[in-house]
Amino acid sequence: TQLLEQSPQFLSIQEGENLTVYCNSSSVFSSLQWYRQEPGEGPVLLVTVVTGGEVKKLKRLTFQFGDARKDSSLHITAAQPGDTGLYLCAPTEAGANNLFFGTGTRLTVIP
Amino acid sequence: DTGVSQDPRHKITKRGQNVTFRCDPISEHNRLYWYRQTLGQGPEFLTYFQNEAQLEKSRLLSDRFSAERPKGSFSTLEIQRTEQGDSAMYLCASSLGTLEQYFGPGTRLTVT
Numbered sequence: 001t002q003l004l005e006q007s008p009q010f011l012s013i014q015e016g017e018n019l020t021v022y023c024n025s026s027s028v029f030s031s032l033q034w035y036r037q038e039p040g041e042g043p044v045l046l047v048t049v050v051t052g053g054e055v056k057k058l059k060r061l062t063f064q065f066g067d068a069r070k071d072s073s074l075h076i077t078a079a080q081p082g083d084t085g086l087y088l089c090a091p092t093e094a095g096a097n098n099l100f101f102g103t104g105t106r107l108t109v110i111p
Numbered sequence: 112d113t114g115v116s117q118d119p120r121h122k123i124t125k126r127g128q129n130v131t132f133r134c135d136p137i138s139e140h141n142r143l144y145w146y147r148q149t150l151g152q153g154p155e156f157l158t159y160f161q162n163e164a165q166l167e168k169s170r171l172l173s174d175r176f177s178a179e180r181p182k183g184s185f186s187t188l189e190i191q192r193t194e195q196g197d198s199a200m201y202l203c204a205s206s207l208g209t210l211e212q213y214f215g216p217g218t219r220l221t222v223t
Binding site for chain 2: 033035040041042043044045048088090097098099100101102103104
């Protein structure tokens with residue numbers, strides 16, 4: 001059984017600040033996806049990382065996959081109110097067909 | 112280009128009633144997934160189809176739940192004899208042979 005931890009669980013920051021959220025597990029993953037979800041809506045795919053140590057950038061968002069493929073981080077530079085939402089990581093193990101989600105980090109960016 | 116659509120967006124039903132939800136995936140996607148999400152939690156996997164074949168079911172999918180994808184396109188999820196514990200957001204996702212899943216807006220079910 002996977003044990004997946006996302007931290008922090010809640011984060012409230014001022015517009016313009018930087019932040020990092022984490023996704024950790026004791027399992028090795030074949031890939032990992034990050035999603036953002038707004039209230040009452042489905043998760044929206046942000047990025048997929050596959051290779052250990054991989055870094056991907058999406059405008060002000062930087063995603064990193066750990067060297068051992070057991071963890072990942074999401075860094076947001078100069079956060080904006082539009083970044084507010086629930087950030088979910090969803091790793092997959094080799095041979096698995098479904099995603100396994102963490103409980104997410106709920107981010108609030110205050111104007 | 113349309114994404115994944117789900118209908119209805121909201122459903123309120125009385126305990127004991129049956130409900131059915133529909134999901135229309137992205138047209139060229141061969142895989143379709145159902146998830147359930149309760150307040151404060153991430154989505155939990157329920158079941159998955161590749162084309163019309165239901166290939167995997169979670170232990171969460173009790174006997175009261177049934178899902179179909181008769182022509183390998185849209186899918187339905189039926190819950191019989193609903194219980195208050197079934198209240199949740201039901202999410203559908205689709206993918207094209209990879210694990211990059213694209214989600215619909217969900218159906219919010221409230222059982223009173």
